[in-house]
Amino acid sequence: MKRWLSHLTIIVYLAALSWGICSHTLRVGTGAHPVMYFLVWDMFCGWSAWNTKSHIIGEGASGKFYELAPPPWGELHPFGSLDRHDYDPSSIFSARLAVNCLKHTDHEPIVRVFVVEENWPKKFNLSDDLWALRYGGPKDIQRYYRVRHVLTGDGQLMQTYATWLEYQASVCVANNPRLRAETRKGAPLFALGAQQSHVNPYSAGPRFGFAPASPLPASGPTGRAHGN
Amino acid sequence: MRPAADRPTPDTLPDRLRRFFYADEVPYGLALVRLLMPLVLLYPMLPRWMHCREYYSTDGANTPLWIQYGYAHMLPEVSGSVAVALYTLMLLCLVTSAAGFLTRVSLVGAFVLYTYFNLLDSVGTMTKYSVIASHVLLLLSLSQCGSVWSLDAWLSGRWRRRRAWPGEAPVEWPRSPAWPRRLMQLLLGFVYFGAAVTKMHTPAFFSGDQMRYWTIANINFKNPLGEYVSLYPSAIVAACYVALVWEVLFLFLAWQGLGRRLMLTLGVMFHVGTFLTLGLRVFPMLSMVIYFAFLNEADVRSWAAFFRRRLRRWGLRPAWPKQSAAISDMLRLPRPAVFGLLALLAMFLGPALEHRLDPYGERRPEGPYALREMDPARALTMLAPSRPIRVEDKIFSFDVGTLTVGGNLARRKSEFRTGESLIVEIMMSPPYEDMWVECILADDDNRRVDGIGQSVVTREMARGHFCYTVPPSLDPGRYWLVLSCAGKEVDRRPITVSSARRQAPLAN
Numbered sequence: 001m002k003r004w005l006s007h008l009t010i011i012v013y014l015a016a017l018s019w020g021i022c023s024h025t026l027r028v029g030t031g032a033h034p035v036m037y038f039l040v041w042d043m044f045c046g047w048s049a050w051n052t053k054s055h056i057i058g059e060g061a062s063g064k065f066y067e068l069a070p071p072p073w074g075e076l077h078p079f080g081s082l083d084r085h086d087y088d089p090s091s092i093f094s095a096r097l098a099v100n101c102l103k104h105t106d107h108e109p110i111v112r113v114f115v116v117e118e119n120w121p122k123k124f125n126l127s128d129d130l131w132a133l134r135y136g137g138p139k140d141i142q143r144y145y146r147v148r149h150v151l152t153g154d155g156q157l158m159q160t161y162a163t164w165l166e167y168q169a170s171v172c173v174a175n176n177p178r179l180r181a182e183t184r185k186g187a188p189l190f191a192l193g194a195q196q197s198h199v200n201p202y203s204a205g206p207r208f209g210f211a212p213a214s215p216l217p218a219s220g221p222t223g224r225a226h227g228n
Numbered sequence: 229m230r231p232a233a234d235r236p237t238p239d240t241l242p243d244r245l246r247r248f249f250y251a252d253e254v255p256y257g258l259a260l261v262r263l264l265m266p267l268v269l270l271y272p273m274l275p276r277w278m279h280c281r282e283y284y285s286t287d288g289a290n291t292p293l294w295i296q297y298g299y300a301h302m303l304p305e306v307s308g309s310v311a312v313a314l315y316t317l318m319l320l321c322l323v324t325s326a327a328g329f330l331t332r333v334s335l336v337g338a339f340v341l342y343t344y345f346n347l348l349d350s351v352g353t354m355t356k357y358s359v360i361a362s363h364v365l366l367l368l369s370l371s372q373c374g375s376v377w378s379l380d381a382w383l384s385g386r387w388r389r390r391r392a393w394p395g396e397a398p399v400e401w402p403r404s405p406a407w408p409r410r411l412m413q414l415l416l417g418f419v420y421f422g423a424a425v426t427k428m429h430t431p432a433f434f435s436g437d438q439m440r441y442w443t444i445a446n447i448n449f450k451n452p453l454g455e456y457v458s459l460y461p462s463a464i465v466a467a468c469y470v471a472l473v474w475e476v477l478f479l480f481l482a483w484q485g486l487g488r489r490l491m492l493t494l495g496v497m498f499h500v501g502t503f504l505t506l507g508l509r510v511f512p513m514l515s516m517v518i519y520f521a522f523l524n525e526a527d528v529r530s531w532a533a534f535f536r537r538r539l540r541r542w543g544l545r546p547a548w549p550k551q552s553a554a555i556s557d558m559l560r561l562p563r564p565a566v567f568g569l570l571a572l573l574a575m576f577l578g579p580a581l582e583h584r585l586d587p588y589g590e591r592r593p594e595g596p597y598a599l600r601e602m603d604p605a606r607a608l609t610m611l612a613p614s615r616p617i618r619v620e621d622k623i624f625s626f627d628v629g630t631l632t633v634g635g636n637l638a639r640r641k642s643e644f645r646t647g648e649s650l651i652v653e654i655m656m657s658p659p660y661e662d663m664w665v666e667c668i669l670a671d672d673d674n675r676r677v678d679g680i681g682q683s684v685v686t687r688e689m690a691r692g693h694f695c696y697t698v699p700p701s702l703d704p705g706r707y708w709l710v711l712s713c714a715g716k717e718v719d720r721r722p723i724t725v726s727s728a729r730r731q732a733p734l735a736n
Contacts, residue, residue, distance in 0.1 A: 006249075006250075006405065006407055009370065009407075010249060010407055010411065013411055014411075014414065017414065017415065017418045018418075020418070020422065021418060021421060021422055021425065024422055024425055024426070025425045027429075031297060032297075033297060033299075034293050034294045034296075034297045034299065034302060034347070036297075037293060037297075037354075037359060038359050038362065038363070040422065041356065041418065041419045041420075041421075041422025041423050041425075041426070042356075042422070042423075042426045043356045043422075043423050043426065047438045047439075047441040047442045047445060048441060048658070049437075049441055049624055049657035049658060050657070051445065051446065055610060057602060057607055057610065057611070058599065063604075064601055064602075064604070065601070065602040065604055065607035066599035066600060066601055066602060067599070067600045067601075067602050068599065071282075071597075072589075072597035072598065072599065072600055073587060073588050073589045073597055076275055076276060076278075076279050076352070078272075078276075078351075078352040078353065079352075079355070079447070079448055079449070080446065080447060080448045080449045080450070080507060081446055081449070081450070082446065082447060084283075084351055084352035085351070086447075087351050087352060087447075088291065088351045090296075092291075092295065092296060093289065093291040093295075093351055096289040096290070096291065097289045099289070100282065100288055100289035101289075101599075102599075104588040104589075104590060104596060104597070105596055105597050105598060105599050106595060106596045106597065106598045106599075107598065107599040114610075114611055116610045116611065118610070121621050121624070121657055122441055122444050122445060123444065123624055123625070123657075125444045125445065125446055125455070126444060126455050126458075127452065127455060130455050130456065130459070133459070134459055134625075135625075140620075142615075142618055142621060144614055144615060144617065145609065145610040145611075145612070145614065146614045147610075147611060164614065165659060167614065168617060168659045169658075169659040171616075171659075171661075172659050172660060172661040172687055175661045
């Protein structure tokens with residue numbers, strides 16, 4: 001009986017590991033279930049040339065802005081020098097983090113919460129001496145911001161936007177008069193579905209937010225300009 | 229010719245599999261993994277105790293992994309005090325696992341609670357190293373790793389017989405089938421193989437670009453050596469290929485003889501390299517601890533003999549602690565009762581201490597914390613529409629040299645002779661649109677002397693190269709390589725041109 005149980009354990013365990021490798025290699029069902037996270041070994045997920053940080057900002061009824069992350073009671077840097085909320089690149093949990101901070105602090109009524117992404121070229125991360133050795137001259141860092149989500153004061157999602165990198169990639173694709181003209185010709189009169197905005201860089205959908213040829217107004221989350 | 233009956237029967241596949249998985253052995257390797265793995269896990273988990281209400285409970289901002297997979301409620305989410313109690317119990321289980329006290333129960337508890345808490349915080353706790361740790365804790369809990377070098381073994385009196393150095397007969401350590409150790413070895417092989425597949429899916433890995441970006445990222449701990457290595461992209465490309473080949477071969481070669489030594493040595497170098505250049509800490513420690521699963525009995529005996537000789541040479545005699553009267557009294561207590569008592573104590577004291585420490589600061593005399601106000605100008609800058617990317621930010625580097633390796637400029641140089649060829653490299657920072665780039669040679673007064681090259685760098689190219697031969701007619705002196713995009717100067721590099729060396733006459 002014990003031997004059969006060990007046979008079964010070995011077979012099931014190796015089958016699970018093998019399924020993880022097959023699934024990962026052939027890209028089948030890798031996101032089907034959380035268990036797949038335990039079987040797919042995708043440790044090298046790709047690294048861009050840009051450094052990203054995120055900010056969670058609360059806007060009070062008085063018009064003042066408050067920093068909601070890291071929380072005022074202190075934060076652990078879980079894997080290095082960044083705060084916990086910086087390891088949520090898709091900002092899936094920003095609402096929870098914001099609401100928890102608001103729940104345990106003293107503050108005026110908060111009317112809106114913004115989740116903002118901050119980006120800068122990674123080359124500026126080099127230490128000053130290596131920078132001087134490699135590039136010479138002073139570091140002239142330009143930081144690029146983009147609002148990812150707008151939430152109500154109690155954490156309800158109102159607007160969501162693509163990441164800064166996705167947005168910039170869509171801008172690169174959209175910067176093409178021929179493609180722009182063809183897209184304009186091919187654009188349906190009526191919206192076909194929510195997924196349309198993911199494939200059409202000219203759509204007014206908030207996923208891309210770049211709408212040079214869009215028949216619909218596309219505004220930034222603060223309502224002031226096109227293409228946040 | 230030997231009669232057929234005397235000939236050894238050839239090994240069949242089932243025989244080999246049986247020997248591979250079910251050979252009886254003293255689980256020295258797994259005992260070492262059991263001793264060290266919980267200590268490695270305590271390094272990241274202990275500091276999180278103070279934040280466990282915030283990270284893992286409904287009284288905080290837990291970030292369950294299952295939500296990312298589209299499952300709303302896969303496992304129960306517990307209240308703050310329960311989370312603190314269970315987290316403290318997990319820490320106790322890790323300690324008792326390392327000590328080998330009620331080993332199997334401790335390991336099962338550590339496996340269940342460690343996995344649960346990792347699942348509850350996909351942002352600040354769970355990583356691939358914690359997944360590997362969960363696998364290892366599961367496999368250890370299925371093994372007999374507590375029968376060697378553990379409190380359990382000591383309390384049951386095994387160490388009282390004789391000195392217990394491996395190899396010193398007649399200590400009879402219990403033997404058990406090898407399959408948990410084999411599964412742990414296979415796990416590591418699968419992990420490396422899967423990591424190799426990921427790299428195969430990522431073309432930018434082979435140009436070294438992504439590793440270069442990683443070495444200068446600040447997402448992990450400080451890695452000053454990584455920043456330095458990023459200056460040598462060709463070395464990174466070479467290391468990428470070595471790492472990939474090693475990751476693929478590990479599963480097939482890491483079993484015996486030269487292959488095992490080579491794979492494990494490369495593995496240690498790889499993980500130390502990730503610590504030094506990428507700022508990883510727990511992952512390298514954890515992986516190298518699992519390497520102890522590759523030790524067999526003979527290895528441990530020879531190591532033990534080596535250390536015994538060393539100790540004798542230094543005049544030291546290892547002596548295991550003898551059981552005192554107090555220990556003898558303790559032996560009479562049933563271990564499950566002691567463990568249960570410790571667990572209850574931990575689950576009571578943990579929340580009590582956490583309540584006293586008041587992690588949210590809500591019971592401070594001055595009341596809860598106030599929100600930090602932001603500079604309104606800064607906030608409005610953040611909320612304004614994104615600015616277009618500056619052209620200079622689309623260029624990662626602009627270099628000149630004479631040799632490329634793996635598509636990267638390997639030898640940077642700034643002094644050239646007339647007639648010598650130079651290579652100008654422009655490395656881009658994606659994303660960028662198709663760009664018109666031009667490089668010219670200018671003198672100190674910024675007058676154009678010659679064109680080096682002009683081209684469209686398309687968005688998938690990542691880098692562009694111009695080759696140029698310094699004309700013999702060029703006067704020696706200092707010049708500038710000037711890079712322009714869409715008519716705007718982006719960067720410039722100085723070079724010095726000297727006359728070509730005259731050939732000495734071979735003979736009169």
